Amino acid sequence: MADVLVLVAHPDLRASRANAQLLKAARAAGTQVPERIEVRDLYALYPDYVIDVAAEQRAAHNARLIVWQHPIHWYSMPPLMKLWLDEVLELGWAYGRGGTALAGRDVWLVTTTGGAEAAYHPRSYNRYFFDAFLPPYEQTAVLCGMRFLPPLVLHGAHKVGKDVLEAHVQRYREALLSYPDWPELADLEECPSCEVPVGDRPAMQEA
Template sequence: MAKVLIQFAHPTLSKSSIQKTLETYCRKVKGVTFNDLYEYYPDLYIDVKREQKLLSQHDIIIFQHPFYWYSSPPILKQWQDLVLEYNWAYGPEGNALAGKQMLNAISCGGGREAYKETGYNRFPVTQFLLPFNQTAHLCKMEYLPPFVVHETYNMSEDMINSYGENYARVLQSLVNEEFQPIHYQDVEYINELTPVPSFSH
């Protein structure tokens, strides 16, 4: 059984139905630790030793956040700058995270068609997430396909809950170590491995 750590960052959670729902569902999955960074560090003073201990105790690290300006809320960048120390997370002696897995779980207002070369945003989501991908690589971790929810502004309550259930299934599969490298070869998003049913908006 794998232990999953969710590093959650949302500065205005009360305004996000989808992120609140994802939080509700993921908290029900045994083997998952939910670490709300804005809640735990309202003054933005990050306890580096606490965070490093949490990382050491888990096998899979998930950065869950809204897709703000093609990236994450600022506390996650600050977290990376402080917690992923040289010769701890990377560098000649930096092996603390070696062999662990990492992915992003994000919500986007735009539709999937907008994240293509011919779309409004010009690039796929996975290209915008390349800094996270490279961070995982530098820290000797395996970067997995992201969990992505599109069109959050137009989503019905049924669809929101369906994504919550989908997220819980993905997390349970990660805890149970059901996904193997071959499963990731033909999917852009990890949620494609446990698809949600179709709903009208």
């Protein structure tokens, strides 16, 4: 029953420069306070993509902060992270009628990009500022009654200097250890209400 649940989704950590270090930092924080921080490496847990939904729901329900840590893949999340959302955030459990299991939690996106920050600009090849790709994350959180915290993003992860990477990793570790005592949380609004009309999602039926 950890206060902080860190969900890590990287398809190949052996080839990772930044996310491997971020995972190492999260695990170190979890070792320091195992009663407060739980780290789950989804690709290690579910190499066959068969998710233990009950186990993941227990871990998420017990946490006050859920961290989605992954690299950006095609302007979104890696496939196993998406599958986690698809299967774990069930209608009637996470959202919709009776779906209040995660209400009041915080969600924190911790992510990396291959392109530099300047690449996320109307005049560059990604054509939009990075924030333009965040609404699906935020709305997923809001639909489940969770508060979406300002993301922690490392741009140009393949080529940032060693000192920059080390400082970023240290910031992540310190944030995990200090949650919920983050000064910026005092200025954030509560999660908005997001009711799903019963007619929009009849129980257990698909569109």
